[in-house]
Amino acid sequence: MSGTRIRDRGTRDRGRLVDELIAVGRDAVGRGLVLASAGNLSVRVSEREFLVTAKGSWLDRLTPESFALLTLDDDETGAPVDVGPEPSSEWKLHHRAYRARPDAECVLHLHPRTAVVLASLGRPIRRLTLDHAYYLGEIAVTPFFHNGTDELADTAAEALRDHDCVVMQHHGCSVVAGDVQMAYRRALNLEDAAQATALALQLGDLDTVFPDDTATHA
Structure with a gap:
């Protein structure tokens, strides 16, 4: 779990944060x-509220109007704060992640192909470079649950209590961090580690990992 200090969220620049998520969505696609409207992105804008991409949003076509504002006050509902777009059907993944990780400022839910394939096949994603070790820490894996369900959100959130990256078998990943840029670095390194692992497996290597896998975690 990241040791990021919890910031004063009353001074967050909502416009800048939205712009950062828009840029991440475009780059991720x-x-x-992620393909089309499959993933969803969010950022915490206050101690009690977060923005999440709206239902059906294509992540490479996001605009400032593509985000729903939800509350973190209620354990279950994540009720909208005001009239606006309907949140992503996966809003619970974000809601529960923020409640499990008070230090998290951003949650990215993407569908990195290689990482999902390896996790679904029961193959561990290995950290093979310094960046993998530094940005990722230990990677959690959870079993398959259907989209939008409490089981999916709750198991992912529980894994995120002690990890910054979780891969949900046959589905996707969620990463958390203290800011949008760090969250996206983790997402990029997760898929890079998965691709490196797949290449190592193709070369016949089954167990090589970064030689000093106690590298300080970001």
Whole structure:
């Protein structure tokens, strides 16, 4: 779990945070980390509220109007704060993650192909470079649950209590961090580690990992 200090969220620049998520969505689609409207992105804008991409939003076509504002006050409902777009059907993944991780400022839910395939096949994603070790820490894996369900959100949130990255078998990943840029670095390194692991497996290597896997975690 990241040791990031919890910030004064009363001074967050909502416009800048939305712009950062818009840029992440465009780049993630361009890199093939998610297709069309499959993933969802969020950022905490106060101690009690977070913004999440709206239902059906294509992540490479986001605008400032593509986000729903939800409350963190209630354990279950995540009720909208005001009249606005309907939140992503996966809003619970974000709601429960923030409640499990008070230090998290951003949650990214993407569908990185190689990471999901390895996790679904029961193959551990290995950290093979310094960046993998530094940005990722131990990678959690959870079993398959259907989209939008409490089981999916609750098991992912429980895994995120002690990890910054979780891969949900046959589905996708969620990463958390103290800011949008760090969350996206983790998402990028997760898929890079998965691709490196797949290459190592193709070369016949089954167990090599970064030689000093006690590297300080970001």
